[in-house]
Amino acid sequence: MTAVKEIDHAHRSHALLGASGAHKWLNCTPSARLEEQFPDTTSEYAKEGTLAHEIAELKLRKYFIEPMSSRTYNTRMNKFKRDEHYDDEMDKHTDTYLEYLKELSMSRPNAPFVTIEQRMDYSDYAPGGFGTADCIMIEGDTLFLNDFKYGKGVPVSAENNPQMMLYALGALKKYGILYPIEQVHLAIIQPRLDNISEWVFRREDLVIWGKNLVKPKAALADAGEGEFVPGDHCRFCRAKAQCRAYAGQFTALQDFGAPVKKPALLTDEEIGKVINIGQHLDNWIKAVKEYALSQCLAGNEIPGWKAVEGRGSRNYVDQDKAFAYLTEHGIDENILYDRVPLTVPKVEKLLKKKQYDELLVVPGLVEKTQGKPTLAPAKDKRQAITSATQDFS
Ligand code: SF4
Structure with missing residues (x-):
């Protein structure tokens, strides 16, 4: 076991070809250089994630590294x-x-080597490439790379996950001489979505991926060359508000053409395409509006638009004082408050799992109703349903 200095999560430095952005620059190589001109801002979600990582690190350090x-x-x-x-x-x-990591380490025949928050250098494959791996374990011939994700937007899969595979390349470089690593086990633990995703593959395949795919793409990305390729990866691109290629996929809706040349009604195939394009539309418009507002506030002209003062809201200067004054003047206190019952998920959040099961599930005080049919991408893990297989009455 190794003792290392605690990481300052909020001020980690980022490489141009960082592992967390790999999905982006591997798919759209010019994005890395294009993004450089935009500030790297931190969202409230990112700050929350940073704090969760710091707490996780403390717990892991206490258990594995330094009692x-x-x-x-x-x-x-x-x-x-x-x-x-x-x-x-x-x-x-x-x-x-x-708990996941404790179980993993205890399930191995021997106590694994454990290291946390280690900088992984994969610059042999991507110029200047490095990133910080949350937790690495090595036991026998297996390298275990574990990543804690605090987001609750979409479940992240470990399978073919480029961020983790780049860390694995870095880990091979660092530990490959000391340990007889033959296979790599990736795990993403995303507790807020109840998602634990694991994937195992051979060291050999990782190295082939690094040489044949990462190396040439990274060289293009470093030079700012290659094709702009829009896709899911644009979601976290700092250039997306102004990117022509990203905008192009939304305006491509026009390609369905005039009714003279094509049937008046869209085909089912075209409908699928519309939904694919449209699911990113809200996000794109929001980013474009934010950009336009910043331009207007900076005194630049966005034709047809201007910045104005939005609607303000009314707030109590001192709520306690205001309510006391109202009750002193004959207003019934009860009408000043809404008494709203907590939903099942909120009560579950308040109670411990065991307590929730004992007090609500076992006595049969909660029930799960059938969900309404909803449209999901074909790659969604849930089973497809039809009116013939399900009774929606
Ligand atoms: S928005 Fe998408 S297409 Fe445009 S540079 Fe970024 S990743 Fe590439």
């Missing part, structure tokens, strides 16, 4: 708890991550 007294641990935890982005759920989800 610490309860006092030291509590002092460090309390510092995190004072952060405005902290909530109790974070404690629960980082525990889930720790």
